[in-house]
Amino acid sequence: MNLRELATNLGLSPTTVSRALNGYPEVNEVTRERVMAAAKRHNYQPNTRAIRLATGRAMTVGHVIPIATKHEIVNPVFADFIAGAGETYSRHGYDMVLSVVPDDQEAQAYRDLKSRGTVDGIIVHAPRLDDPRIALLHEVGLPFVVHGRATGTRQPYSWLDVNNRRAFQRATEFLLDLGHRRIALINGLEYMDFAIRRRTGYVDALTSRDIAPDPALMFSDEMTEGRGFRAACQMLGQGNPPTAFLVSSMISALGVRRALDELGLKPGRDVSIIIHDDELSYLRNGEDVPIYTATRSSVREAGRQAAEMLLDLIANPGQPPQTRLLEAELIIGQSTGPTPSK
């Protein structure tokens, strides 16, 4: 059932039917109701392909997922962010397309998305230091919102981010207040923007209490269980081991915990741990009471809001870039305690 059929069926022109369904004022209310009823009765759904061609809008937003040919790791935060963003899109009648591309073809992927008219806008994931995608998307002329920020970028752009610096500063201060002086940082890869900001927060907190950051206590790598385990083992095995860990990810923390287990150390008693908790739905920080003390910020909510921002940008072109900084909560769990008197 298409528009033309419906129209002849009603004894009306396609024009009128289209207008009736789309709420234009130049159609009699009585007629409109007739049309609406007929549309429902015949289960008429306008063909998206035709709408898109006619209006020139794709009614679609794109998410590009670069797959590294080497260590092909999917961002664990991705699924929940997508779920949040997806909610927003469907509520607004937008589709979401995911482009999975080898990471060396990412730029071309954006260009194609634009020139083929597949999407109206883009969400940029996992921004890095001096991320080239921002300049690229400006050049290409596709509205976009970055989930995170890209230190070093000159041009203004729209972003939504968690206040990573502040979160890790507060977490570090919390540990300092508990008496810890040897605080380790198990961070993500340092070309990732969030990792840089978290380190900054950590270092700031230490130096403002006249503690020199110890490079031996600062680790940054992919946030996997294995890397977390190794880093923790190494740090705990050295002469002057840390009494507390600040860990950028729940998953790395699993590894840290395993290291503690192997050494017979109990979190919260022998060693303190604070993690950053993205509230991933499949890896909750405890069911009712938090297991880990954590800086917490829902990545799904970030997805919802980033999508809202993007749709707004698409609806109102020429608008100046929008930014939104979310504050993480510091929640107290069972993984932190005063420095053991030894």
Place this chain on the structure above:
Amino acid sequence: MNLRELATNLGLSPTTVSRALNGYPEVNEVTRERVMAAAKRHNYQPNTRAIRLATGRAMTVGHVIPIATKHEIVNPVFADFIAGAGETYSRHGYDMVLSVVPDDQEAQAYRDLKSRGTVDGIIVHAPRLDDPRIALLHEVGLPFVVHGRATGTRQPYSWLDVNNRRAFQRATEFLLDLGHRRIALINGLEYMDFAIRRRTGYVDALTSRDIAPDPALMFSDEMTEGRGFRAACQMLGQGNPPTAFLVSSMISALGVRRALDELGLKPGRDVSIIIHDDELSYLRNGEDVPIYTATRSSVREAGRQAAEMLLDLIANPGQPPQTRLLEAELIIGQSTGPTPSK
């Protein structure tokens, strides 16, 4: 730059240009090369919206992600499956759209996808016992491939699945061979098809050795860390505790491990653990040597293959349903050992 411009630019008709670019035989090779060169030079990309309308094909496949309004958990396997499927799609010039919908609107989502012509085919995730989506999609007339199977379904349909029954049967036998008699099963929700099959494999292995399955050792619920922890605590706290655990998910196993830690039990020595390992990229079972003994099957590879199957189904309609059963490997890690003599 669109087709018409390119054509006038070349002094040709749009017809010829279209045919030249799409490899039709009724165009002179010399002309074709001229056209190709001009297309590249002007960076011409055909508008997908127009192609879709003209050809009637969406060049898109859909994945519907139902979000439960209650326990809104995103399938942890989802991201990697999508990554795998996405690779296949981009290689074939297909787009992937994700529809995030409240779970009570899932049926309508499929209907819309069809009647609005948004997609050419669908991947069905996480099938259940007597899953109604299969009959629905047959009725709607949209090609689809199920990732998993749906016990109880009469009509034939295309699916790709891991041999869950066999995997868990072998794993159970392995534990039996090590001398274990009290083997616990920490399973997923029992309305999920895979969970049913895994239980069947487990029960079969036990009964064929004349061991009656003990309901007190069989747990099934959402596969979260918390539930795994609770189940393990409860089982280990009872009079006749298990000496081995068979766990349906890496994530549940994290909880089981935490329970063991709290009781001072060491995996592989005091208690054995076998998990099912989907080879999630962000939760590897050890970096080089496996931590857990596991039944292993890459969900990303499943995504790749399921997508191939679907594209094949789309390209050759009227084809009988295709099925593919992947065998899981049983890999030996450090989490299993003989029953402690005690």
Place this chain on the structure above:
DNA sequence: AATCAATTCCAAACCGCTTTGGATTAGGGA
């Protein structure tokens, strides 16, 4: 009664591509 504006509807153009059904030209065989 005549005029004018508002209301209501429609025909046709358009979005950018594909595809059908020729038309034209060149080459080969009788």
Place this chain on the structure above:
DNA sequence: TCCCTAATCCAAAGCGGTTTGGAATTGATT
């Protein structure tokens, strides 16, 4: 030389909607 086929190319008709620019009708105003 004439006819037929093959090789090239093109005009025009879709695909299924939206949107522009009227046309017809109605009602109010003078």
